[in-house]
Amino acid sequence: MKSPAPPKRSAFLPPAKESWGTRNPFEEFKTFTTPTSNFPLDQIVQSTEAVMDRIRSGYEKLLEEEAKELVWMVQYNTIIKAYEVAEKYVKEIDYTAEDIEDFCFALENTQKIPYLIPGPAGVYISALCNYAKEEEIALKLSELKTEINLIGFRLSKGKRLLIEGDTGDFTGIGLEGGELIVEGNAKNWTGAGMRGGKILVRKNIGLHTGEWMMGGEIYVGGRVRGLGNIVEGKVYERDKLVYPGKARYPNLYY
Amino acid sequence: MEEEHYQSIIEEIWPRLKKKHLYPEIPMPKVKETPAPEQAEAEEGVGLEMKQKQMTINGAFVSQMKGQMEEKRVVEALLDHGITHYTFCPWDFNTHLRLYSEAKKVVGDKELAKQVSNYFIDIIADTHCVKRRFTEIPELHRNLKKGTIQDVIASLYEKIWGMDLGIPRSKTSVKGHADIVRRLARIPYLDRSRWGESIQKFARSLKPLLIEEEKERGAKGGKGERNPQGDHDLNHYSNEEIDQGLRDYARQTMALSEFKDVVEDFSDELKGAGYGMEGGMGRGQGNLIDADILFYMKLAENYSIPLKKFPLEEKGSLHPHSHSPWEIGSPFQDVDIWTSFGKIMPGITQIWTKREGKGKGKMEGTPDCLIAIDSSGSMINPRKSLSYAVLGAACATNAYLQNGSKVAVYNFSDAPMGGKDVLNYTDRREDIYRVLCKYFGGGTALDLEDLMPLTRGRKNLDLFIITDMKITNLEALIGFFGQIRNRVTAVHIGDNPYAARFEKAVEKRKNISIYTVKRKEDIPHIVLGRIRDYFNPTQTKNS
Numbered sequence: 001m002k003s004p005a006p007p008k009r010s011a012f013l014p015p016a017k018e019s020w021g022t023r024n025p026f027e028e029f030k031t032f033t034t035p036t037s038n039f040p041l042d043q044i045v046q047s048t049e050a051v052m053d054r055i056r057s058g059y060e061k062l063l064e065e066e067a068k069e070l071v072w073m074v075q076y077n078t079i080i081k082a083y084e085v086a087e088k089y090v091k092e093i094d095y096t097a098e099d100i101e102d103f104c105f106a107l108e109n110t111q112k113i114p115y116l117i118p119g120p121a122g123v124y125i126s127a128l129c130n131y132a133k134e135e136e137i138a139l140k141l142s143e144l145k146t147e148i149n150l151i152g153f154r155l156s157k158g159k160r161l162l163i164e165g166d167t168g169d170f171t172g173i174g175l176e177g178g179e180l181i182v183e184g185n186a187k188n189w190t191g192a193g194m195r196g197g198k199i200l201v202r203k204n205i206g207l208h209t210g211e212w213m214m215g216g217e218i219y220v221g222g223r224v225r226g227l228g229n230i231v232e233g234k235v236y237e238r239d240k241l242v243y244p245g246k247a248r249y250p251n252l253y254y
Numbered sequence: 255m256e257e258e259h260y261q262s263i264i265e266e267i268w269p270r271l272k273k274k275h276l277y278p279e280i281p282m283p284k285v286k287e288t289p290a291p292e293q294a295e296a297e298e299g300v301g302l303e304m305k306q307k308q309m310t311i312n313g314a315f316v317s318q319m320k321g322q323m324e325e326k327r328v329v330e331a332l333l334d335h336g337i338t339h340y341t342f343c344p345w346d347f348n349t350h351l352r353l354y355s356e357a358k359k360v361v362g363d364k365e366l367a368k369q370v371s372n373y374f375i376d377i378i379a380d381t382h383c384v385k386r387r388f389t390e391i392p393e394l395h396r397n398l399k400k401g402t403i404q405d406v407i408a409s410l411y412e413k414i415w416g417m418d419l420g421i422p423r424s425k426t427s428v429k430g431h432a433d434i435v436r437r438l439a440r441i442p443y444l445d446r447s448r449w450g451e452s453i454q455k456f457a458r459s460l461k462p463l464l465i466e467e468e469k470e471r472g473a474k475g476g477k478g479e480r481n482p483q484g485d486h487d488l489n490h491y492s493n494e495e496i497d498q499g500l501r502d503y504a505r506q507t508m509a510l511s512e513f514k515d516v517v518e519d520f521s522d523e524l525k526g527a528g529y530g531m532e533g534g535m536g537r538g539q540g541n542l543i544d545a546d547i548l549f550y551m552k553l554a555e556n557y558s559i560p561l562k563k564f565p566l567e568e569k570g571s572l573h574p575h576s577h578s579p580w581e582i583g584s585p586f587q588d589v590d591i592w593t594s595f596g597k598i599m600p601g602i603t604q605i606w607t608k609r610e611g612k613g614k615g616k617m618e619g620t621p622d623c624l625i626a627i628d629s630s631g632s633m634i635n636p637r638k639s640l641s642y643a644v645l646g647a648a649c650a651t652n653a654y655l656q657n658g659s660k661v662a663v664y665n666f667s668d669a670p671m672g673g674k675d676v677l678n679y680t681d682r683r684e685d686i687y688r689v690l691c692k693y694f695g696g697g698t699a700l701d702l703e704d705l706m707p708l709t710r711g712r713k714n715l716d717l718f719i720i721t722d723m724k725i726t727n728l729e730a731l732i733g734f735f736g737q738i739r740n741r742v743t744a745v746h747i748g749d750n751p752y753a754a755r756f757e758k759a760v761e762k763r764k765n766i767s768i769y770t771v772k773r774k775e776d777i778p779h780i781v782l783g784r785i786r787d788y789f790n791p792t793q794t795k796n797s
Contacts, residue, residue, distance in 0.1 A: 041439075102455075
């Protein structure tokens with residue numbers, strides 16, 4: 001005798017009653033796993049951020065102390081005082097040359113640093129360069145919109161600072177035996193009061209170059225717009241010695 | 255045969271890959287057909303192609319890698335990479351454009367900027383995948399043939415992934431390269447909110463290498479190495495994605511020059527995607543792309559103005575008027591069952607004869623619109639910087655066109671002296687935008703003789719005028735508005751005696767609405783908001 005075949009279940013019928021119970025739609029992901037190890041990128045980024053925060057905070061404190069009215073006059077005493085304050089904060093931070101470069105770009109980002117006051121910023125960057133562990137520092141600043149003033153202030157013997165891009169006024173002032181190379185133009189008062197060392201500007205240089213310069217050498221690959229009152233030292237324009245020499249007079253505009 | 259083999263590999267691993275990437279909406283990848291022998295050599299180096307959402311694996315590439323890595327793992331690594339482009343970076347066309355434009359700000363050159371953005375996008379995709387998924391991507395990088403830049407990037411991967419990818423020490427210790435890797439490693443690749451500044455830093459660091467490579471390529475006769483993980487171009491995106499991307503990019507940048515630069519840089523690809531200025535919705539073949547017009551078009555698409563419809567005199571609606579006998583073959587739907595006694599029989603059955611209604615119907619419609627735009631010297635040149643006057647007029651244009659109406663444009667500066675452009679009623683958006691974007695930059699005078707033919711015989715017509723009201727013959731304009739009964743929206747920029755004079759003269763006219771904009775930048779917002787008040791007061795009250 002033929003046994004009756006079980007009725008076929010239509011594909012459109014609801015599922016069997018036993019499977020009607022609440023089913024977690026994300027059940028399938030119970031076994032889903034992702035790599036959990038510490039990712040080196042995260043660590044690098046975190047430590048970079050932490051250092052940047054400290055550098056930024058030092059700069060903000062410098063501004064609080066030195067530029068309360070957000071006005072900062074470039075005078076011999078103010079520069080010295082600002083540098084001493086900057087030194088105090090910079091000494092406590094462990095950073096690299098790349099951190100200095102990042103800080104230069106962060107200065108232009110108003111969301112990160114609300115005030116860019118060129119004087120104190122330059123003094124602070126100089127302090128960072130002088131206290132960096134590296135003897136040779138390269139800052140790629142060609143894309144920086146702001147020309148930083150006072151960069152290379154008091155660069156000491158044995159230090160070599162290379163700047164890609166242009167620099168502002170008072171570049172390399174008070175240089176103390178270090179080597180400063182600017183792969184671009186430098187503005188006025190470059191090398192003012194420098195005591196020793198070498199400044200090399202690949203392109204042109206502004207007025208008052210080497211004002212009160214007490215020693216050292218300034219090499220200019222392009223034109224020197226005007227020399228300052230130089231006490232001692234040498235200035236070269238396209239490999240030609242222009243000071244000491246008869247050809248150039250202080251602040252002569254050419 | 256080999257194609258089938260690779261296709262079967264894809265079919266086998268695809269469900270697992272989809273699960274791994276949380277089920278992205280991507281179709282099953284395909285295997286590329288074997289290319290002709292002359293093409294084969296060029297294509298051997300590229301493992302993956304992506305067109306719109308279709309990923310295609312290059313079988314020749316997989317075969318080439320067979321000696322170093324199992325085929326299945328090669329395919330999986332390539333697909334992981336491809337999927338991550340859709341699920342993480344660049345994600346959409348707008349992000350791609352933004353990354354490109356940030357890179358271009360640093361490198362200054364179109365080709366270099368494209369290369370920078372491609373490398374950046376690849377690094378983000380691979381890094382995301384390595385961090386978040388179990389993937390064969392590191393193994394693929396270990397076995398790929400590398401040029402100078404790929405070596406640097408692989409060294410970067412070693413550093414940021416913490417894996418050995420077999421880069422010889424002789425390469426990692428090259429001084430310049432080590433510097434670059436150190437700089438690149440500090441970039442927060444996975445932080446989407448910082449991609450703008452990150453790509454700038456990336457471009458700054460990589461620029462010397464790219465320039466070096468470009469020189470080498472020039473020496474080789476322009477033949478460079480292709481990206482084994484596939485190039486990133488507009489082929490990735492569908493037309494809708496490109497539309498949306500341009501719209502978002504215009505809205506986010508709000509900068510005409512930036513938009514123009516990017517559109518011009520991608521003009522070939524956009525033309526390939528069908529972006530010419532003729533044809534509907536800004537697409538069509540054969541013409542140069544006018545980036546200015548495209549900018550206003552895409553920017554205006556971000557705003558929508560609800561337009562209240564107007565009770566128009568309707569002649570077209572039919573209503574049952576009288577009875578007539580039904581004949582065999584006539585339609586049944588007009589049968590009047592009550593007078594036919596429920597029977598279908600010639601001589602007994604009657605049908606309704608319908609006639610057109612007369613007088614004001616209840617049907618609402620949108621009238622056509624005449625837009626008068628001032629392009630005198632006191633207005634902003636829309637082709638130099640963002641003109642909110644043009645943007646406002648563009649938004650109004652869109653509102654009318656979307657409602658099936660036509661728009662005429664009267665662009666005037668010193669009209670009696672020829673400083674004008676008139677466009678008759680049309681629904682061709684490109685033509686309207688072209689006239690709106692025209693700039694004369696002279697004095698400001700209307701010639702009513704020009705307006706008359708555009709308004710004559712059109713009882714239902716809206717007028718939209720946007721100007722600073724410093725019109726020499728303002729009295730004539732006031733007189734003209736005094737005569738007409740059409741709805742008029744007048745937008746004037748800033749407070750000045752001319753605007754005050756105009757306001758005072760027409761204050762009693764209910765059909766004229768005046769909107770003052772104190773700051774030019776407020777035009778798109780205030781005008782749009784207040785137009786809504788005007789066109790649809792009930793909606794504004796309720797909201």
